[in-house]
Amino acid sequence: MSLGHDILDRLFSWAAIQTDGTFWMPVQASAGAEPVDRVFSFIFWVSVFFFVLIVALMVAFVVRYRRRPGREDAEDSAHHSTALELTWTLIPIAIVVFIFAWGFKVYLDLNTPPANSYEILVTGQKWKWLFTYPNGHVDENLHVPLDTPVRLVMTSEDVIHGFYIPAFRLKRDVVPGRYVKVWFRAIKPGEYQIYCTQYCGTGHSDMWAKVVVHEPGGFERWLDEASNFLKTMSPAEAGEKLYRTRGCAQCHSVDGTGGTGPTFRALFGHPVPLEGGKTVTADEDYIRESILDPQAKIVLGFQPVMPTFQGRLKDQEITAIIEYVKTVK
C-alpha cells in the first residue's frame, strides 16, 4: 500500500464515527432510513455542485482579476442581465420544488402507519423513557421484533421531551397533555441509541435508552421472560426495577436528596415523624399501607399528594418493593 493510501486510510478511520454507517449517516436499521438517506444524498450532491460552482468562480475571479500594477481598473462589462437573473432564479426554483416534493412524499409515507401495528406506550419524564407493552410490562429500554410495524403512542409526564432514534431516522417531540404517534419497521437486529432531543433540564443529556431489535422469535421470548422478572430476579432486584419503572423514583430519592416525597434512604426500621405529632416506625406494614392508602399517614413536612397504587401493583410487586426499600441504606 502506498504512503498516500495509508495516510488516507488513517484519516478516514480517524474521522469515522463508530456507528457502522457512512461518513455522514448512521446505520440504516429501519425501513424508513433508506428513503430518507436518498433524499439526503440528493440534496448533498446538489449542494456540493452549487458550492463548488460558487467557490470556483470566486477563486477564479480573484486570481484572474485581482488588482495589480497595470490593472488598476475594472474592465467594461454589463451591470445587469435579465436573462442571467431569470436563469439563476428559475433553475434554483425548479430544483427546490423537486426537493420539497420528494421530501414531503417520503415524510408522508413514514407518517402513515400500516394497520395492525404492534403498539407500545412511551412515557417521557425527567429524565428517562418508560416503555409499556400490551401485557402491562414496563421497561426502560425499547424492545421490538424484527420486520414488524411498531406503533409508538407517546406522552410526557412533565415538560416537552424529544424521542429520537438516529438509526431509524425517527424523531418526534413528546408533549405533555397530548398523545403523539409514530411508527417504524426495524430491519436490522441489534442495539441502537435513543436520545432525548428537546432540552428538558439537568438530566437532559442523560435521557438515553436503547432500542433492541430482536431476531425472529427473540422478542416474544424476551417479553415473556422480562414480564416474569418477579420469578427470575431476587425480590430486592425486582423491587428496584419496579422502583424505577413504576413512578416511585420521580418523588422518592434513594440518596437522601429531597423530593416531592420523603427519601427511601435509611428509611426501613427507623422512626418516621408524622403530621399531627405522632411517630411511626417504618416496617413492612407501614410501607404497604403507604403504597395502597397514601393519605393514611402523612410524613411531617410533606403534602398529601401521592396517588394510591391500589389495583396498579400486585401483592408480589409490593413485597418486592418493600424488600428493595430494606436494602437502601
Added chain:
Amino acid sequence: MPRPVSEGRVATMSSDAVNGAGANPVMGNTLGGDNYLTHGRGLKSWLFTLDHKRIGVMYLVSILSSFLLGGVFALLVRTKLLTPGNSAMMSADQYNQMFTLHGAVMIFLFVIPGIPAALGNFVLPLMLGAKDVAFPRLNLASYYMWVTGAVMALVSMTTGAVDTGWTFYTPYSTTTNTSVIMMVAGVFVLGFSSIFTGLNFVVTIHKLRPAGMSWFKMPLFLWGLYGTAIIQIMATPVLGITLLLLIAERALGVGIFDPALGGDPVLFQHFFWFYSHPAVYIMILPAMGVISELVSVFSRKHIFGYTFIALSSIAIAVISFLVWGHHMFVAGQSNLASMIFSALTFMVAIPSAVKVFNWIATMYKGSIWLATPMVYVLSFLFLFGIGGLTGLFLGALATDVHLHDTYFVVAHFHYVMFGGTVIAFLGGLHYWWPKMFGRMYSDRWGRIAALLIFVGFNTTFFTQFVMGSHGAPRRSYHYLPEFQRYHQLSTLGSYILGIGFVIVAANLIHSLFRGRPAPANPWGGATLEWRTTSPPPHDNFATTPVAGDPYDVEAWRYDRTIGGFVPRAAGDAPAAG
C-alpha cells in the same frame, strides 16, 4: 426631503479649512480639528448626545462588549465539551445556564442590534447625505432601552441565571426555578429598542433621501436596513406579547401554555417563532446589504443586478413572516401545516441565492482588491454558501425529521449567523472604521485575523455537521465517547477563533492611537458617506451633497500621494460645494 444644513463650518475633502486646524496633512482628515468626536467634550456630551454618529459609536462599544461576554460563555461551553462525562469545571446545571446565556446574549444583545444599531446608525444618515436620522431623540431612547434591557439581563444572571435555552420553551420555562421573569422582561425591553430603531430608519429612508436619490438609486445597504426595519416593527411586538404571556403564566398562574393549567405548550412555539424566524432575517438582511456595498467597492466595479438584489431584500422580508412553522416539523403540527411551511421555506431560499449569484457576477472582470474588508466578503461567500445550502436539508421534511435538534442545526445556524452576519459585520466594521475614527488599521494584521477567523470557524462548526447527521443531540452536557474526537476538534477551532478576535481587537484599538490618518475616501466608495471628511463633522456635510449612482466607483481613482481615492475628473469634487 433633505433638511437644511447649517451654515458656517466648512468641512470638505478638498477644503483647506480642514487642514487649517493644523493637526495632520492628510486631505479630508479632521483628526486634531473639529469633528463629531471632538464636537462637545466630557461624558455628558456623549450620554445626552442626539448625534446619530455618537449613538452609533456607543452602540458599537456596547454590542461589542456583549459579544465578548457571549464569546467567553461559548469558549467555556466548548472547553467543557472536551470530555464526554462530568467535568470539574462546571456541573450539568451550570452548563445548561452557560449555553442559554451564550445564546441569549449573542442573539438579543449582539446580533439583532449588531449591524443596524451600530453600523446602520452611523452610516445610514451619511449615505443619505442627511444631518441625522428623522427622530434623533427616539434614537437616543432606543439606546437607553437597550442599556436597560441589558442591565436586566445581567441582573438575571446574578440572581439564578436562566437555564431554558434562549428559546424559553414552555412548560420548562414556566416550571424551572431560575430567574426567567427577569431575563424575559429584559428581552421585552430590548424589543422596544429594536422597534425604535426600525421605526426611525423607515421614516428616515422615506423622508430624508437627498435630491437625485430615488428608491432605486439608493445604496443596497439601505435596502437591507429598510427590509430589516419593516420586520423589526411588525414582528417584535409579537415577541413582546408572547413574553408578557409567559410572565403572566409564571407569575400569576394564568393557564396559556402549561397543559397542567389548561394551556397548550406548542402554542408558545408558534408565537415565539412567529417573531424569531423573521428575526433571523433581521440578523442577515443588513449583513447582505453590507456585502453588496463591499463587493462593488473592492471589485472597483458597478454592482451587478442592482434591482434584483434590492427587490430580493423585500422578498425575503415578506416571505420570512410565512415560514416559522419549519421550526416545528417534529413538534406536532399537522402534516398539512408542515407541508405548507416546507414549501414556503424553500421559496425564501431563492432570493438569497439570487443575491449570491449577483455578488459573484459583480466580481467578474473587476479589479479585485484584497484589502481586509474584501477578505471578509470572500469569507462570507464561502461560509454563507454552506449555511444556505445546509438549510435545504432542514427545509425538506424527510431529512429535517432526522436532523432536527441535533448539532447539524447548531452548525447550520452558526454558518448563517456567524459565517454570514458576524463576518459581514466585521467586513463592514473594517470598511467604515476609517470613516468612524479617522484612522487606518494595519491591513496585514486585518487579513491575518480574517484568515484565522475563517479557519477557526470552519474547524469549530464543520465538525458539528458530521456529529449532527450522526444523531448527536444539541444542548447536551454528556455525549457518547464516539463523538469525542469531533468535539475536541471543534473546541480547538473555537480557540483559533478566539485568537482571531483578539487580533482584530488589538489591531483596531492600536489604530486608534497609532493608525495612519485616514483620507476622506480610503476605499473609493461612491456612496455619500465618502464625500465627507474622516471622521465626519458634527453636521455630517458642509453642504447637502447631490446623490448620483451609488455604485459608480469607477469615477474615483487612487491617489498615491494621499493614500486614498479622489474623483477622476479635476474640478469634479462632488462635495466641494
